[in-house]
Amino acid sequence: MSLSIVAQDVDSLALQTYSRKEKSLGVLVSNFLSLYNRDDVDLIGLDDAAGKLGVERRRIYDVVNILESVGVVARKGKNQYSWKGFGEIPRSLDELKEEGMREKFGISTTNNSDKVSNDGEGEESFSLTPDDQENSSSSKMDQKKEKSLWLLSQNFVKMFLCSDDDLITLDTAAKVLLSDSPDPVHMRTKVRRLYDIANVFSSMNIIEKTHIPETRKPAYRWLGYKSIIENGSTLFNSDEPKKRVFGTEITNIRAKRNKTDSSSNRKQIGDKKHDQESKPAANKYVFGPFSPTGTPKNSNNNVGNGNGRLQEIEALASTYRPQYCNPELTGLLGHFTEAWTRWYAEAERK
DNA sequence: AATTCCCGCCAAAGT
DNA sequence: ACTTTGGCGGGAATT
Secondary structure: OOOOOOOOOOOOOOOOOOOOHHHOHHHHHHHHHHHHOOOOOOEEEHHHHHHHHOOOHHHHHHHHHHHHOOOOEEEEEOOEEEEOOOOHHHHHHHHHHHHHHHOOOOOOOOOOOOOOOOOOOOOOOOOOOOOOOOOOOOOOOOOOHHHOHHHHHHHHHHHHHHOOOOEEOHHHHHHHHHOOOOOHHHHHHHHHHHHHHHHHHHHOOOEEEEEOOOOOOEEEEEOOHHHHHOOOOOOOOOOOOOOOOOOOOOOOOOOOOOOOOOOOOOOOOOOOOOOOOOOOOOOOOOOOOOOOOOOOOOOOOOOOOOOOOOOOOOOOOOOOOOOOOOOOOOOOOOOOOOHHHHOOOOOOOO
């Protein structure tokens, strides 16, 4: 009884439709956050994370690198990071802002001067000092770091922090972050990375995807830092009403992305292998954003504020699919409010 | 057709 | 030598 499936679509007949959404970095991050955002968590093992989250190692690197760019985690050593918490974000942002300002990162002010007449406007124009940073001490084994996701992520944040205009399109970001190299190829790659970063920050509510007033061009808006600190029971505490936006979907079905065409058409039907299908890692529980949160440390008062909503549900435990290679994930989802999972903002349409 | 962006190959760093 | 990191871009899913 009470099988109130959300049924976001009319066609439930679409049997096992590979959903790209559930595989997104955004969802992964949400899960990652819910998994480690606990006061009793300190160290994070990459293998552990990959195992519990049911994803390949590679993905964890992405998540961790981006989270590290805002101080949520910090590399501790080989195969292991340490959880810092959301409380670190404000600090990190201040630092980034200062750095950005110093480097004369962004200096836009209701500009309007593009060589391209085509473009309407509404963008901004950063300056990003071309290869600043006094030479001398450096550049040796840094060339590698210059293209790191970590750096790109920080620069992306700096753009928001240092700009007066908080609406930025990935194209612009990429352009700025490249400051040169008219090569459209590099742009492509850069934008790909930015999508990844933007998705992560979006799921953390640090930014939000919207559209530019004028053109329908999609862009990202900077959300208050305050919204991320709270982001739980106490919604907006300051001003500015914001809504939660999460692109989390619960539609987990099997199938892969229909990859590989090649030739071999292994149709192992009545296979022997006990165990249906054998896909290296699958997943998992998918719930919206993270949990209550608060400062990394002090937060021993669990059941605080009783009135209101804020109900915790730890049911739903155990994955829907028994993962053969999935260790235990028993205590991970001890909490998390269900409410989150239902907030969307799909209003803005043509 | 254009945009979004997952997947995983494979090359650099690290041990 | 092997292992850990993580650029990078093909091309499938979405819009």
